[in-house]
Amino acid sequence: MLKDKFFSIINYSGSDAGVDFLVKFNKEHEIYEAHFPNNPITPGVCVIQVIKELFSHMKQEKFMIKKIKSVKFTYPINPLIHPEVNYNLIIEAPDDENIYQIKATVYSGDVVFSKINLQLLPE
Numbered sequence: 001m002l003k004d005k006f007f008s009i010i011n012y013s014g015s016d017a018g019v020d021f022l023v024k025f026n027k028e029h030e031i032y033e034a035h036f037p038n039n040p041i042t043p044g045v046c047v048i049q050v051i052k053e054l055f056s057h058m059k060q061e062k063f064m065i066k067k068i069k070s071v072k073f074t075y076p077i078n079p080l081i082h083p084e085v086n087y088n089l090i091i092e093a094p095d096d097e098n099i100y101q102i103k104a105t106v107y108s109g110d111v112v113f114s115k116i117n118l119q120l121l122p123e
Contacts, residue, residue: 002046003053006031010084012058021054021087027079042077047114051104054087055120066099066119073114082108098122 003009006029010022025042032040048068056063077085085108092101100120106113 001053002049003057005029006046007050009054009057012054014089016091016093018088018090019054019058021089022084023050023054023087024084025077025079027083032079040079042079044071044073044114047073047077047106048116048118051087051089051102051116051118052120055089055091055100055102058089062123063100063120064123066121069117069119071114071116075111075113077106077113082111082113084108085113 005026007023007025010024012019012021014020027040031043031046035041035043048065048071052063052065085106088105088107090103094100098121102116102118102120104114104116104118106116
């Protein structure tokens with residue numbers, strides 16, 4: 001779990017169909033020491049893990065990633081430059097197998113860091 005160590009939730013609002021989170025990355029976290037010293041970049045796998053943890057926080061239930069359908073990283077997240085980042089999640093109602101389709105956009109102002117389309121299901 002990265003929540004409350006690597007990132008924290010500043011606030012969120014929305015509904016079951018879509019929600020906006022404002023998160024703050026911990027620039028002092030040890031992940032940034034390795035990725036990369038003096039030029040911290042948020043690893044893509046962490047950007048994706050944050051989506052799963054935000055959705056789990058919202059639903060008050062643990063979820064796991066079933067499938068990552070598409071990922072587009074367009075700009076690196078450096079917590080020294082962008083300590084707070086928005087995660088917009090568009091959520092489709094679960095299918096018969098209780099799988100949720102999530103379309104996420106990670107951004108700050110006019111800067112889009114990534115667009116991710118994945119499937120989550122309860123653990």
